[in-house]
Amino acid sequence: MLVLFLFLAFMCFVVSYLVFSFYLHAKYTDKEAYMEKGQLVDDKKTMLGAFIFCISFSIIFLLIITMVSSTVGMQDxxxxxxxxxxxSYITSLLTARQQKKKYQRNDFKRLNRNSLILLIITFIFFGVTDDSIETSSSESTAGEAVEQTEEVDEEETDQAAIEKEKKAEEKAAAEREKEAEAEKEKAEQEQAAKEQAAKEKAEKEKQERIAQEKKEKEQAEKEKAEKERLEKEKAEQEKAEKAKAEEEAKQSGLIPVTLYRVVDGDTVDVFDENGEVIKLRLLLIDTPETVHPRKPVEPFGPEASARLTELLNSGEQLSIEYDDGAKTDHYDRHLVYLYVGDTSVHEVLLEEGLARVGYIYEQQRYLDDFRAKEQIAKDQQIGIWSLPGYVNEAGEGFNSESETESTVENESSTSNNSQTSGSGEVNTAPGGVEFFNNCTELNAVYPDGVSSAHAAYQSKMDRDKDNWACEK
Known part of the structure; x- marks a missing residue:
C-alpha cells in the first residue's frame, strides 16, 4: 500500500507541474494580456494562486488517502x-533556468523562495511531530504486540501441529525412501548375482569349449598321424610290390614302364626305365581309328581308347613284352604286348569287342589266345561285332558306313572270281590282276608289302594310310 501511496504523491506532483505548464503557456502565447509598455510583466497573483492551488490540492488529496487507508500513517x-x-523546488529551479536562458528573465524567483521556505518549515514540522507519531505508534504498537502475541501463540500452536504433521510426513517419506533404497539394493544384489552366475557359466562354457577343441585337435592330429603312417606304410608296400613286380617282370622277360599318354586304342606312349619316352604299338590287335589325320572317328574308337586309358590308370604296374622278330616298325614304334599287373590289355579289348585280331606278321606268340578272346566277342555280337559288315574280315581294318552295306556282296563276288592257294600261290582276279584276301597271303608273296603303285595294293590293307600295304 505504501508503494501505491507514493505513486499517488508522484501523480500529485505531475498534476501540479501540468497546472504550471498551462499557466506559462497561456502567458507566453497570449502576450497581449501580459504586456505593459511593450514588455511582458509577471502576474504574481495568478502564479501565487496556481501555486497555492497545487499545494492545497496535493495536501488535501494525500491527507484523505492517509485517513482512509489503514496501512498508511501520518509519518508516511x-x-x-x-x-x-x-x-517541486528542483523542478522550479530547472524551469527558471530554462526561462532565463530563453527570455533573459526569471519569473520564478519568488516561487522558488516560497517553495524553499515551505520545504524547510515542513521538514522542521516533520522532525517535531515525528516523536509524537512514534509515541502513538509505540502505544498502538504495544496493543498490537499483545494481539500479535496472542496471534503468534495461536500461530505457534498451529505451526507446531503443522510441523508435527510435517515431521510425520517426513518420517514416512524417509521410511518409504529407505524401503525403496533397500528394494533397489536388493534388486542390484540380485542383478549382480545373476550377472556373476552368467559370467561363471560363460567362463565354464568357454573352458569346456577350449577343452573340447583341444581334445578334437589332439584327436585330429592323432588321426592325421595315423593316416600319414598308414599312407607311408601303403606307399612303402606299393613301392615294395612294384619293385617285386619289376623284379618278377625282369625274370619273366617283362620290362616295367610308366604311362605317359594314350594315343588311341592300340597306340601308347610310355617312359622306359631310363625315363625316356617310347612309342608302343600293341601287337596282333587293331582298334577303330580316332586320331587318323585323313579319316573320321570310327565307331567304337573312342570307347576303345577310354577303356585302354582306364586299364592303364588302374594303379598297377605296367610292363611290356617283346616277341620274336622285329622290335619296331617303320614308324619307330615298339611292337610289344602290354600288361597291367598280370592282365593282358590285348585280351581285355578283344574280349569286350573293342578290338579285332589284325596285323599278323612274324610276331605270333599269343595269336591263338587272342583269336579265342575275339571269338567270345563275336559270339556275343558286342562292340565292333554288333555292326554287321563293320569289321573287314576279308582283310585289315574296318569298313566305313558306305562300305558296310556292300561288304557281303564284295566278299561273295571275290570268292566267285578268285582262286585261293593255301600254299601262298598268287590269286588272280578276272582280267589277270593279282588279288589277296589279307596281308598274310600278300606277305607270303611280297614279304615287305606292296606300294600303292602295285597292282596287288588294296587301301583296306594300308592300315596306316602311308600308301604301303602290309608293311612289316
Whole structure:
C-alpha cells in the first residue's frame, strides 16, 4: 500500500507541474494580456494562486488517502509532502533556468523562495511531530504486540501441529525412501548375482569349449598321424610290390614302364626305365581309328581308347613284352604286348569287342589266345561285332558306313572270281590282276608289302594310310 501511496504523491506532483505548464503557456502565447509598455510583466497573483492551488490540492488529496487507508500513517503522509515539495523546488529551479536562458528573465524567483521556505518549515514540522507519531505508534504498537502475541501463540500452536504433521510426513517419506533404497539394493544384489552366475557359466562354457577343441585337435592330429603312417606304410608296400613286380617282370622277360599318354586304342606312349619316352604299338590287335589325320572317328574308337586309358590308370604296374622278330616298325614304334599287373590289355579289348585280331606278321606268340578272346566277342555280337559288315574280315581294318552295306556282296563276288592257294600261290582276279584276301597271303608273296603303285595294293590293307600295304 505504501508503494501505491507514493505513486499517488508522484501523480500529485505531475498534476501540479501540468497546472504550471498551462499557466506559462497561456502567458507566453497570449502576450497581449501580459504586456505593459511593450514588455511582458509577471502576474504574481495568478502564479501565487496556481501555486497555492497545487499545494492545497496535493495536501488535501494525500491527507484523505492517509485517513482512509489503514496501512498508511501520518509519518508516511509527511514523508510524501516533503518529497513532493523537494521535487517541486528542483523542478522550479530547472524551469527558471530554462526561462532565463530563453527570455533573459526569471519569473520564478519568488516561487522558488516560497517553495524553499515551505520545504524547510515542513521538514522542521516533520522532525517535531515525528516523536509524537512514534509515541502513538509505540502505544498502538504495544496493543498490537499483545494481539500479535496472542496471534503468534495461536500461530505457534498451529505451526507446531503443522510441523508435527510435517515431521510425520517426513518420517514416512524417509521410511518409504529407505524401503525403496533397500528394494533397489536388493534388486542390484540380485542383478549382480545373476550377472556373476552368467559370467561363471560363460567362463565354464568357454573352458569346456577350449577343452573340447583341444581334445578334437589332439584327436585330429592323432588321426592325421595315423593316416600319414598308414599312407607311408601303403606307399612303402606299393613301392615294395612294384619293385617285386619289376623284379618278377625282369625274370619273366617283362620290362616295367610308366604311362605317359594314350594315343588311341592300340597306340601308347610310355617312359622306359631310363625315363625316356617310347612309342608302343600293341601287337596282333587293331582298334577303330580316332586320331587318323585323313579319316573320321570310327565307331567304337573312342570307347576303345577310354577303356585302354582306364586299364592303364588302374594303379598297377605296367610292363611290356617283346616277341620274336622285329622290335619296331617303320614308324619307330615298339611292337610289344602290354600288361597291367598280370592282365593282358590285348585280351581285355578283344574280349569286350573293342578290338579285332589284325596285323599278323612274324610276331605270333599269343595269336591263338587272342583269336579265342575275339571269338567270345563275336559270339556275343558286342562292340565292333554288333555292326554287321563293320569289321573287314576279308582283310585289315574296318569298313566305313558306305562300305558296310556292300561288304557281303564284295566278299561273295571275290570268292566267285578268285582262286585261293593255301600254299601262298598268287590269286588272280578276272582280267589277270593279282588279288589277296589279307596281308598274310600278300606277305607270303611280297614279304615287305606292296606300294600303292602295285597292282596287288588294296587301301583296306594300308592300315596306316602311308600308301604301303602290309608293311612289316
Amino acid at each position: 503522509f509527511w514523508v510524501a509532502i516533503v518529497l513532493y515539495l523537494l521535487v
